[in-house]
Amino acid sequence: MCRFRIYPSPAQEAALLEQCRHARHIWNLALEQWSMWTRDQGPTPGYVEQARQLTEARAVFGWLRAGSQMVQQQALRDFEQAVKNFYAGSHRRPTWRKAGVHEGFRIAGSQASRIRKLSRKWAAALVPKVGWVRFRLSRAVPDAKSYRMTRDRQGRWHIAFAAIPEPIPAPGTGEIVGIDRGVTVSAALSTGELLTCPKLSERERQRLKQLQRRLARCRRGSNRRQRVKAAMAKLHARAANRRKDWVEKTSTDLARRFDAIRVEDLDIVSMTSRPKAKPDPTRPGAYLPNRRGAKSGLNRGILTNGWGDLVHRLEQKARGRVEKVNPAYTSQTCSVCGHCAPGNRESQAVFWCVACGHRAHADVNAAVNIAAGRAVSARRETPAWVSPKREPQHATSA
Numbered sequence: 084m085c086r087f088r089i090y091p092s093p094a095q096e097a098a099l100l101e102q103c104r105h106a107r108h109i110w111n112l113a114l115e116q117w118s119m120w121t122r123d124q125g126p127t128p129g130y131v132e133q134a135r136q137l138t139e140a141r142a143v144f145g146w147l148r149a150g151s152q153m154v155q156q157q158a159l160r161d162f163e164q165a166v167k168n169f170y171a172g173s174h175r176r177p178t179w180r181k182a183g184v185h186e187g188f189r190i191a192g193s194q195a196s197r198i199r200k201l202s203r204k205w206a207a208a209l210v211p212k213v214g215w216v217r218f219r220l221s222r223a224v225p226d227a228k229s230y231r232m233t234r235d236r237q238g239r240w241h242i243a244f245a246a247i248p249e250p251i252p253a254p255g256t257g258e259i260v261g262i263d264r265g266v267t268v269s270a271a272l273s274t275g276e277l278l279t280c281p282k283l284s285e286r287e288r289q290r291l292k293q294l295q296r297r298l299a300r301c302r303r304g305s306n307r308r309q310r311v312k313a314a315m316a317k318l319h320a321r322a323a324n325r326r327k328d329w330v331e332k333t334s335t336d337l338a339r340r341f342d343a344i345r346v347e348d349l350d351i352v353s354m355t356s357r358p359k360a361k362p363d364p365t366r367p368g369a370y371l372p373n374r375r376g377a378k379s380g381l382n383r384g385i386l387t388n389g390w391g392d393l394v395h396r397l398e399q400k401a402r403g404r405v406e407k408v409n410p411a412y413t414s415q416t417c418s419v420c421g422h423c424a425p426g427n428r429e430s431q432a433v434f435w436c437v438a439c440g441h442r443a444h445a446d447v448n449a450a451v452n453i454a455a456g457r458a459v460s461a462r463r464e465t466p467a468w469v470s471p472k473r474e475p476q477h478a479t480s481a
């Protein structure tokens with residue numbers, strides 16, 4: 084993904100926001116239709132039928148007609164892709180788009196290539212119904228089939244070109260690396276390296292907590308509440324930027340250094356979903372504690388570490404060189420003698436083999452097992468097919 088900051092004029096900003104509103108409205112309508120599915124009513128309308136309905140709606144409603152048809156159709160296409168991803172198991176269920184949170188729309192096809200370079204530092208894109216919007220050239224504009232205009236929660240606008248990174252050629256040394264992804268250490272390599280995804284500092288986290296408390300005291304809809312929310316959004320955006328930067332650098336580095344990269348095939352979707360409610364056998368209708376709170380803490384860890392993002396990028400940069408390995412028993416098996424026992428784990432951090440006495444960092448030991456491909460190969464080898472026209476999606480974009 085190649086992103087540039089855009090600087091719209093006040094009139095352009097209003098026009099851009101209007102387009103975001105249209106895209107959001109169409110997406111939510113499509114979601115509503117999709118969620119009305121019942122067993123006895125047959126399939127809900129797909130993209131073709133929805134696009135036809137859109138044409139009809141544009142004929143009736145002037146405010147919809149005033150917007151760009153391309154933007155509105157793309158919202159339907161995006162929704163279709165989201166549903167496909169959901170059924171393929173690579174993404175979670177499509178959600179409602181909210182004002183102030185999901186402000187963005189996509190331009191695709193020939194209209195996405197109307198880019199003009201103004202000077203060494205400035206360029207402009209011709210956005211339908213908005214006009215030429217200037218953006219700051221912080222690097223070369225990639226050759227992309229589509230772009231997305233977004234407004235973040237702080238009110239900054241960006242243009243993001245959908246460019247799948249060029250695959251990096253393998254070094255040809257025959258070297259294989261195993262990666263174990265953990266919560267305390269983001270990634271442990273079989274070489275013994277421990278990689279940590281940068282998070283918010285202790286001070287920044289305290290500031291966030293302080294802001295959260297302040298937010299609770301603000302009246303709904305007040306200016307003060309908006310200011311506090313903007314300050315919080317700034318911290319969240321900072322964390323997301325650091326994570327993205329780490330993912331890009333780490334994936335490039337790994338793709339350059341190793342011929343084959345083996346990762347554990349963790350089903351992130353099921354790991355981050357809510358734990359099942361546990362009915363109490365002695366009291367009908369009552370529930371036992373299911374450690375939901377503990378799991379949500381773990382979920383936060385998983386998401387801040389950006390596991391999904393890292394593997395996704397690795398698959399693009401080291402195309403065909405990423406292997407997914409079933410992680411069963413990789414944390415209990417000794418990487419030296421192969422002895423597998425639950426007692427091998429001395430603690431969360433230390434691995435100590437009860438058979439041969441091998442002692443190592445627990446995550447590194449698991450990474451060596453993954454590199455050896457010791458476990459059986461995984462269920463899903465190939466990622467869900469995604470159209471090359473589709474811009475790369477981040478599971479947790481801010």
Ligand SMILES: [Zn+2]
Pocket residue numbers: 417418419420421422436437438439440441
């Ligand atoms: Zn051993």
